[in-house]
Amino acid sequence: MQIHSEILENKGIRPSVQRVRIFKFLMKSKEHPTVEMIFNALLPEMPSLSRTTVYNTVELFKEVGLVQVLDFGRGVLRYDADLSPHSHFECERCGAVYDLDIKPQDISKKMPRGFKVHQTYFYVFGLCSHCKKNEKN
Amino acid sequence: MQIHSEILENKGIRPSVQRVRIFKFLMKSKEHPTVEMIFNALLPEMPSLSRTTVYNTVELFKEVGLVQVLDFGRGVLRYDADLSPHSHFECERCGAVYDLDIKPQDISKKMPRGFKVHQTYFYVFGLCSHCKKNEKN
DNA sequence: GTGTCTGCAAACGATTTGCAAATTA
DNA sequence: TAATTTGCAAATCGTTTGCAGACAC
16 A cells, blocks of 8 residues: 555655555556446445546546556557556457567657657457357357 | 449449448548548538448448558547558647558567467557647647 | 338447535645 | 545537438349
8 A cells, every 4th residue: 555655646646545546456457457447346445436536547647657548449448557568469259458578669760750759559459369269150 | 433333342242322432532541531531521522421321331341351440549430441561650749640651560479379360550659740840838 | 122221310338527525735 | 724636417429229211133
């Protein structure tokens, strides 16, 4: 509990109960949760939590650089507190998201003149091992 | 007009007036248009066109493999009829989308065992040359 | 004629916004 | 107590759905 609130303070944001809980959840989660997943996971221990607060908080975390926002094109955003260079895989069948230990390629030298790169995202879609095994149809 | 309708027929779909017009527009467009952009562009010449038809049509095109769907995380989908391997850049300032002549890296050998890759997307975000030049604040 | 396609209107669902009450410095 | 944060309720907006009429083979 201590460490997490300090990280928030270092980013210049107040470590409210809600923010600390949401941040802890994001740090330990491997599934790149959506707002709905965060909300459902924390509701039992924080019955007064609102979706709005989760939305506010992940937006704030994004702005201060605590999380990465992932968009797999399903109309829901996912949040990843792992900021090291890696890529993401989404199973088209079951929707599960996996980290790939693949650094997005360095393209700074291949950019058109005058362009400035801030962020790159490498998304991979396909079937996870489990769904591939069970592939029937 | 001839060629386009033949392409649709080769994909096994009926070359209705709306489909051919939408397909032509997608083929000649360099801006990776949204449904709204397609709709607004074609409305003058097809006053009875509906957004629903545009949605139906781009979905159909996606399914038969005539277009690629791009999602830059802005809550709007964009459609690209260029299916050659390339990447995409979105300017964070003005929202313009540019093609990058960069092949997404081949990662088939780096995938975890049992995973099957269908599609990869490489997205780059930053400032385009025009917005970078005008960068004031 | 029968199945497909179009397009209106309503529904949907994730996210955003307005704002008043609660909280914290 | 003044500024920030929370959370309810309503709004927003891109997209989807239901369905009736229009169209094409």
